[in-house]
Structure formats: structure tokens, C-alpha cells
Amino acid sequence: MTSRDGTPIAYRRSGRGRPVIVVGGAFSTAESSATLAGLLDRRFDVITYDRRGRGASGDTAPYAVEREIEDLAALIAEAGGTASVCGVSSGAALALEAAAAGLPISQLAVYEPPYGSDAADLGAAGAYRERLAALLAADRRGDAVELFLSRAGTPPEAIAVMRQAPVWHAMTALAHTLAYDDAVMGTGLVPTERLRVTRTRAMVTEGGCSPAPLRWAAKAVADALPRGRHRTLTGQTHEVTPQVLAPVLEDFFAA
Structure with missing residues (x-):
């Protein structure tokens, strides 16, 4: 279509x-x-x-x-x-x-x-957006995925395991769309x-x-x-x- x-x-x-x-x-x-x-x-x-x-x-x-x-x-x-x-x-x-x-x-x-x-969430959303944009601009796709996962509450040890798993390639291939999802969220509130x-x-x-x-x-x-x-x-x-x-x-x- x-x-x-x-x-x-x-x-x-x-x-x-x-x-x-x-x-x-x-x-x-x-x-x-x-x-x-x-x-x-x-x-x-x-x-x-x-x-x-x-x-x-x-x-x-x-x-x-x-x-x-x-x-x-x-x-x-x-x-x-x-x-x-x-x-x-x-x-x-x-x-x-x-x-x-x-x-x-x-x-x-x-x-x-x-x-x-609340305002704390608003500030966190702004900081995430800025950091995400910088990582994607530098083509650090894996770090962008890790940033998203960390913000979502995924423990560091779980992220380390995911980095070694086949799913990591699929996630990094879609890393640029994290900025799209962030835009959809507006202010985050x-x-x-x-x-x-x-x-x-x-x-x-x-x-x-x-x-x-x-x-x-x-x-x-x-x-x-x-x-x-x-x-x-x-x-x-x-x-x-x-x-x-x-x-x-x-x-x-x-x-």
C-alpha cells in the first residue's frame, strides 16, 4: 500500500x-x-x-x-x-x-x-530525547538501543545478555525508529x-x-x-x- x-x-x-x-x-x-x-x-x-x-x-x-x-x-x-x-x-x-x-x-x-x-518525567523525557539524537547521529545504534532499554527499566545485566543474543541485531537494525516512537510520545506526559x-x-x-x-x-x-x-x-x-x-x-x- x-x-x-x-x-x-x-x-x-x-x-x-x-x-x-x-x-x-x-x-x-x-x-x-x-x-x-x-x-x-x-x-x-x-x-x-x-x-x-x-x-x-x-x-x-x-x-x-x-x-x-x-x-x-x-x-x-x-x-x-x-x-x-x-x-x-x-x-x-x-x-x-x-x-x-x-x-x-x-x-x-x-x-x-x-x-x-509530572515535571520530573518531563525533564527525563527531554534528556532522553537529546541523548538519543546524539547517539543516532553518531551511528551508535547499539548504544541507542541500550539507552532505550535502560530508560524502560531493563537491568544492566539483562542488557548485557541481550547484546550477545541474535535479537540484538534485529533491535539495532530498528534503532533509528526509536526517535520516531519518541516523537509520537510528544512531551512524554x-x-x-x-x-x-x-x-x-x-x-x-x-x-x-x-x-x-x-x-x-x-x-x-x-x-x-x-x-x-x-x-x-x-x-x-x-x-x-x-x-x-x-x-x-x-x-x-x-x-
Whole structure:
């Protein structure tokens, strides 16, 4: 599929029924969402895709969040003109931005958009953005990945193990898109005023075992959305299990 600015966007489509588009977060591609798609496509027409700069999709400079919203708009048009959307992590923030921009999203489900809550979070987000830009400009892709993982709370010993694993190559290949996810997050704080203009029926979910800031952010997003509801998935963390998330999405999207 070709987006509005001419960028090719690769996607996968499976199943039958009402269309559902899955928007992944950092380091994700269509393949990353394959398990979730396989659980949902028994009842829905599921579209997963490589966000621009990832996988088989193109990457037209300069990057802008508006271009990613246009990518999602093109996918919705491909799906028939309207679709439900599920966003995870920074993909949830992108889905929220798309809904606030007025895209024809019939129902919106987001899992743990990683917003902050106060001035300290705002300062940390600014420092991260500056450091990330410097590392990417110097082509220090591995260090950029490590910076992101450290900010997300990954212990240093775990990062050291990951650096020796096959997954590290895939992550460093997508390091430049960390700047895209950061741009999607805006200031890094919950965009309360922007969310209040959203009229889409929405569900915001969180993991019961996730860190308190992520859980707070999910509740704040749900409270800001005029038609938002909030739900906690017991025993889940930020790396939500598809087999747990899928039935919740199925019930919500089928209503």
C-alpha cells in the first residue's frame, strides 16, 4: 500500500469480519503482532503492518508523526473506510493521536501508553530525547538501543545478555525508529487536553504487575477520553501475553 506521501507500507491481512488494525510499539513489525493477529482473525479481519522505517515498509525523510497518522489512515481506507484499532505501548500513543486527529476509528483499544505524570518525567523525557539524537547521529545504534532499554527499566545485566543474543541485531537494525516512537510520545506526559476531543469509544488496559507509573498513565488516559473505560489485566506486565489480551479485545470489538 502507498501512503499519502508516497511511502510504501507493507501489511498483512488475515481473517474475516469487522476490520481490526494492530499498531505495534518500539522494535515491533507486523511479525511481532502475528500471534495476537492469529488469535483475533477467527472473528475479525485483522491487519498488522510494518510502521514506516521498519521491515518491508519505506522510510521517507523527514520523519513526522503526521506521516504515521496518514499511514494509518491509508490502512483504514484499505480496510473499507472504517476500522477498530488496537495500539500497544508507543503504538498506543500513535493510535490515540490518530483518533484525536479524527481518523474514522470505530473503536479504540490501547495497552499501556508509556506516558509520564509530572515535571520530573518531563525533564527525563527531554534528556532522553537529546541523548538519543546524539547517539543516532553518531551511528551508535547499539548504544541507542541500550539507552532505550535502560530508560524502560531493563537491568544492566539483562542488557548485557541481550547484546550477545541474535535479537540484538534485529533491535539495532530498528534503532533509528526509536526517535520516531519518541516523537509520537510528544512531551512524554499524558496529552489530556488533546484526548478530550476524541469521540471514539475506547478501552484502556494495563497489566496488574506493571510498574506503578504505567498503571497510573493508563488510568489517566482512560479518564481523559470522553468515552474511555479502564481495565486491569491481572498478572500481566508491559510485555502483555497475547493469549490474555486477545479475549479482552474480542469482547470489546464485538460489542
